Amino acid sequence: MASDQISKKLVVLGTGGTIAGTAENASDNIGYTAAQVGVAQLLDAVPGLPALLHGHQLLSEQVAQVDSKDMRFDIWQALAQRVVQHLAQPDVSAVIITHGTDTLEETAYFLHAVLPREQVRHKPVVLTCAMRPASAQNPDGPQNLMDAVTVALTPGAGGVVAVCAGTVHTALDVQKAHTYKLDAFSSGDAGALAYVEENQLRLLRNWPLAQEKYKHIAIENIAKLPTWPRVEIVMSYAGCTGEVVDALLRPGADGTLVRGLVVAATGNGTIHQALEAALRRAEQAGVRVVRATRCANGRVLPAVHSEFAHSQGLSPVKARIALMLELINP
Numbered sequence: 001m002a003s004d005q006i007s008k009k010l011v012v013l014g015t016g017g018t019i020a021g022t023a024e025n026a027s028d029n030i031g032y033t034a035a036q037v038g039v040a041q042l043l044d045a046v047p048g049l050p051a052l053l054h055g056h057q058l059l060s061e062q063v064a065q066v067d068s069k070d071m072r073f074d075i076w077q078a079l080a081q082r083v084v085q086h087l088a089q090p091d092v093s094a095v096i097i098t099h100g101t102d103t104l105e106e107t108a109y110f111l112h113a114v115l116p117r118e119q120v121r122h123k124p125v126v127l128t129c130a131m132r133p134a135s136a137q138n139p140d141g142p143q144n145l146m147d148a149v150t151v152a153l154t155p156g157a158g159g160v161v162a163v164c165a166g167t168v169h170t171a172l173d174v175q176k177a178h179t180y181k182l183d184a185f186s187s188g189d190a191g192a193l194a195y196v197e198e199n200q201l202r203l204l205r206n207w208p209l210a211q212e213k214y215k216h217i218a219i220e221n222i223a224k225l226p227t228w229p230r231v232e233i234v235m236s237y238a239g240c241t242g243e244v245v246d247a248l249l250r251p252g253a254d255g256t257l258v259r260g261l262v263v264a265a266t267g268n269g270t271i272h273q274a275l276e277a278a279l280r281r282a283e284q285a286g287v288r289v290v291r292a293t294r295c296a297n298g299r300v301l302p303a304v305h306s307e308f309a310h311s312q313g314l315s316p317v318k319a320r321i322a323l324m325l326e327l328i329n330p
């Protein structure tokens, strides 16, 4: 068959979340159990999808079924591997991932950091989600799925992005910013990448390129990792002591030692003096320390008078992933 006759495929990988959640009562938008409905069933419940596919075949696969607050490294490993395997097929145009909103930004950043740049340059990976369960009277998941298909099939699309409530965010910038609103995500200072309006994409800036920093960490090596380096997040606040850091320096129940600490610092990366002293002790003990900010917007500017490395604009949870990846040395 000639290549222009090959029917194109769009793959949807399910991982759970509220988009797959159910409540006992359709009027209940918050008292539900996440990750109950299979991804194939979710897609079947969106009657408008076939019209958006422009001849693409829709394939689905359940990679995990979790409430994303419980996201695990082994799921990330499986997910990265499946994305790479699907995108390697010449007839696959893009991958969509259904995910819980709570840690969507972490999974998005992880994929942005590890997926081979060449593979996602013209084949986007689109995460989507919902704030209301599938059983809700007015669920938001079906529209978000439609919007994800629109993004995935937009000519020129690439990189790892997330779409929720008609707004498209890059993996680098996306952050859950609201506990309840359907438009729960923000891209902070960077602003949205695009909007989806009536099944059309309005692009505001360039599609993101995947990061190449971790290209030396082959996906196969990530997929085989038996354990991940232990990196914890501590926060600086009024009345802070360094005791939490001292406690973290003791071996865990299974004997593992902390190898990195990310501090969610105040403002432009400032740290309570008691915590700073403890972090210095940690660094002297060989623990890597990275300063991020607990502010939702802005970045830690390197000029601040502190000896600790700064997070290169990453939020504390994303800086933790970056530090774990740096510590992985297969």
Ligand code: SIN
Residues within 6 Å of the ligand: 016, 017, 018, 019, 034, 066, 067, 068, 069, 099, 100, 101, 102, 103, 129, 130, 131
């Ligand atoms: C989850 O993150 O899995 C539950 C919450 C949500 O998806 O909104």
